[in-house]
Amino acid sequence: MPDHVPGPDDLDPGQNDIPARRDVVLDDVYEIAPDGFQRLWMPHRLAYIKGEGKPADASAVECPFCAIPKLSDADGLIVARGTEVYAVLNLYPYNSGHLMVVPYRHVADYTDLTDPETDELADFTKRAMIALRQASQAQGFNIGMNMGGVAGAGIAAHLHQHVVPRWGGDANFMPVVGRTKVLPQLLGDTRVVLADAWPKGEPQT
Ligand SMILES: [Zn+2]
Numbered sequence: 001m002p003d004h005v006p007g008p009d010d011l012d013p014g015q016n017d018i019p020a021r022r023d024v025v026l027d028d029v030y031e032i033a034p035d036g037f038q039r040l041w042m043p044h045r046l047a048y049i050k051g052e053g054k055p056a057d058a059s060a061v062e063c064p065f066c067a068i069p070k071l072s073d074a075d076g077l078i079v080a081r082g083t084e085v086y087a088v089l090n091l092y093p094y095n096s097g098h099l100m101v102v103p104y105r106h107v108a109d110y111t112d113l114t115d116p117e118t119d120e121l122a123d124f125t126k127r128a129m130i131a132l133r134q135a136s137q138a139q140g141f142n143i144g145m146n147m148g149g150v151a152g153a154g155i156a157a158h159l160h161q162h163v164v165p166r167w168g169g170d171a172n173f174m175p176v177v178g179r180t181k182v183l184p185q186l187l188g189d190t191r192v193v194l195a196d197a198w199p200k201g202e203p204q205t
Helices: 018-032 038-049 064-070 115-136 170-181 184-197
Strands: 078-081 085-089 099-103 140-144 161-166
Touching (some): 064 078, 078 184, 085 115, 085 184, 099 115, 115 161
Antiparallel strands (some): 078 085, 099 161, 140 161
């Protein structure tokens, strides 16, 4: 088994972070089985480098979490949009259904969130759990935020709450089968399933 087991923040969909993070994940896969699938990771970037969110030029760097809401739900892999926050699939899921709750506002630190942002981030976290339980019978969750690069945040400038569904034994086979779970079509399917299961209506209390 590899020494390094990918965690949620190895898997952020940052434009600048993707090559390095892809290498980390693939290295782990290589240690288990030689793979011919490396090129299959590349199409995932398309959702983030096309459309209105595309940087104006090659040198321009736009925060992906600011760019994603400008895309369609399908292109951005957005599961649900709220008033203050949105829920989006992670491009490199630790488990199928791994999503993130992200404020629209470009804000780095949890203590800088407004009350409405704090409330809806919590509400969307609950809705994500409900949707994942309904759609995939998740048995447990890893939920949390990494504040700052030193804590492991892949995109430290724009905070994001990870919601990772867990099933018994998933950590054992995920490094092997994980490579098949990142195909764009499967992510698109996952998005549709979770969007359909997303609880509508009043805040979850
Ligand atoms: Zn941002």
